[in-house]
Amino acid sequence: xxxxxxxxxxxxxxxxxxxxxxxxxxxxxxxxxxxxxxxxxxxxxxxxxxxxxxxxxxxxxxxxxxxxxxxxxxxxxxxxxxxxxxxxxxxxxxxxxxxxxxxxxxxxxxxxxxxxxxxxxxxxxxxxxxxxxxxxxxxxxxxxxxxxxxxxxxxxxxxxxxxxxxxxxxxxxxxxxxxxxxxxxxxxxxxxxxxxxxxxxxxxxxxxxxxxxxxxxxxxxxxxxxxxxxxxxxx
Numbered sequence: 001x002x003x004x005x006x007x008x009x010x011x012x013x014x015x016x017x018x019x020x021x022x023x024x025x026x027x028x029x030x031x032x033x034x035x036x037x038x039x040x041x042x043x044x045x046x047x048x049x050x051x052x053x054x055x056x057x058x059x060x061x062x063x064x065x066x067x068x069x070x071x072x073x074x075x076x077x078x079x080x081x082x083x084x085x086x087x088x089x090x091x092x093x094x095x096x097x098x099x100x101x102x103x104x105x106x107x108x109x110x111x112x113x114x115x116x117x118x119x120x121x122x123x124x125x126x127x128x129x130x131x132x133x134x135x136x137x138x139x140x141x142x143x144x145x146x147x148x149x150x151x152x153x154x155x156x157x158x159x160x161x162x163x164x165x166x167x168x169x170x171x172x173x174x175x176x177x178x179x180x181x182x183x184x185x186x187x188x189x190x191x192x193x194x195x196x197x198x199x200x201x202x203x204x205x206x207x208x209x210x211x212x213x214x215x216x217x218x219x220x221x222x223x224x225x226x227x228x229x230x231x232x233x234x235x
Contacts, residue, residue: 007096064165067148075156101145128205136202146222
């Protein structure tokens with residue numbers, strides 16, 4: 001775990017040493033801030049619902065943008081082969097990079113804690129719904145991050161990695177929204193496979209073990225695919 005944390009700090013340094021990270025976080029906060037303030041001041045509705053509904057959609061673009069360089073840029077620069085020949089296992093490399101992505105996403109979510117704090121000063125805040133919503137968004141971000149890293153492991157081109165990651169995340173995001181076009185037996189399967197379906201369940205304030213298990217399973221499967229992709233590198 002020591003080596004994993006060293007790699008995590010290396011990745012975080014690469015993120016925050018670049019102005020692009022601050023631009024991405026600023027745009028993220030700009031959009032979420034608008035959707036929080038708009039119903040609050042124009043409709044007199046004090047709720048985090050609009051923010052929680054928006055962030056999964058933002059993740060479609062935000063997460064692939066964050067993860068597209070994790071392996072693709074290392075392949076292009078020729079540093080991936082050097083990194084993987086060091087006395088460190090592939091799973092440690094993947095875990096270190098994924099942890100850095102999760103921390104980066106966590107920083108973005110932490111910056112939005114100003115919204116529930118503001119609501120708590122105005123009246124009673126539904127703590128269960130707030131905790132469930134943020135837990136769901138963090139789990140969703142972790143799963144999307146693992147998928148984005150898998151996409152990045154397939155190519156040395158960051159734009160291609162972004163497109164592949166966006167495509168996979170977008171399909172999973174849409175699955176529970178096309179159930180009306182599917183037969184009854186398939187509708188339930190598609191609904192369960194949809195990432196947004198489980199996030200919305202947790203945003204209601206109910207942290208169900210089935211939703212947590214879904215995110216853990218998809219994240220684990222995506223990391224396995226990443227490990228397999230890395231194992232196929234030329235010796």
